[in-house]
Amino acid sequence: MIKIKQFVFNPFSVNTYVVFDSDTRDAIVVDPGMTSNAEKREFDTFISENKLNVTQIINTHLHLDHCFGDNYVRNRYGVKVYANADDAFLGESLSSQARQFGLSLDEDDPVKIDVTLKEGDTIKLGKYNIEVLAVPGHSPGSLVLYSPDGHFAIVGDVIFERSIGRTDLPGGNHSQLIQGIKQKVLTLPGDTLLLSGHGQHTTVENESRYNPYL
Numbered sequence: 001m002i003k004i005k006q007f008v009f010n011p012f013s014v015n016t017y018v019v020f021d022s023d024t025r026d027a028i029v030v031d032p033g034m035t036s037n038a039e040k041r042e043f044d045t046f047i048s049e050n051k052l053n054v055t056q057i058i059n060t061h062l063h064l065d066h067c068f069g070d071n072y073v074r075n076r077y078g079v080k081v082y083a084n085a086d087d088a089f090l091g092e093s094l095s096s097q098a099r100q101f102g103l104s105l106d107e108d109d110p111v112k113i114d115v116t117l118k119e120g121d122t123i124k125l126g127k128y129n130i131e132v133l134a135v136p137g138h139s140p141g142s143l144v145l146y147s148p149d150g151h152f153a154i155v156g157d158v159i160f161e162r163s164i165g166r167t168d169l170p171g172g173n174h175s176q177l178i179q180g181i182k183q184k185v186l187t188l189p190g191d192t193l194l195l196s197g198h199g200q201h202t203t204v205e206n207e208s209r210y211n212p213y214l
Helices: 036-051 070-077 084-091 094-101 173-184 204-210
Strands: 001-010 014-021 025-031 053-058 081-083 122-125 128-134 142-149 152-156 193-196
Touching: 001 036, 014 036, 014 122, 014 193, 025 122, 036 070, 053 070, 053 122, 081 084, 084 094, 128 173
Parallel strands: 025 053, 053 081, 152 193
Antiparallel strands: 001 014, 014 025, 122 128, 128 142, 142 152
């Protein structure tokens, strides 16, 4: 069975997800956002207690709050960072992103993409496949990770319950985001659970009916 553990990390209350195959114990970490030692311990404890084998880091996009913990997870578990190449400039400017929000980072290293993801790629997780959808607009490289078997999609900051991602940050594009949501997200089965980068979950059906931006 494919399972999901959600954490809420850092001052931006980002949703970090650990997605794992309960049979093989293989796991991927989506948008690691831990900043404090307490958050890192909480994450590590879950991985250890559940005897998970972390195989890769996947970023839905590389705004600072979604990749604060990339280098920590990469170094501790010896895994690679997967993301869309169109967001590489964001990972490389992590420190300047932080300064724009009045933050200083304990670890000043940029986040570098080890393996690039694009539309149509497939992520292997144990015996399951996760499909990669490109939905730019919130950032140039925003991705949605869709699991047909799990009936969920991790959507990052593309769409929220009755809202959408902001498009006023570098590389944002409002019309592109709306088009992508309508073509890539709202065409998924209506009962698909949408796991957003912040806040609570929703479904394709709910957003098709009630999202005022769409």
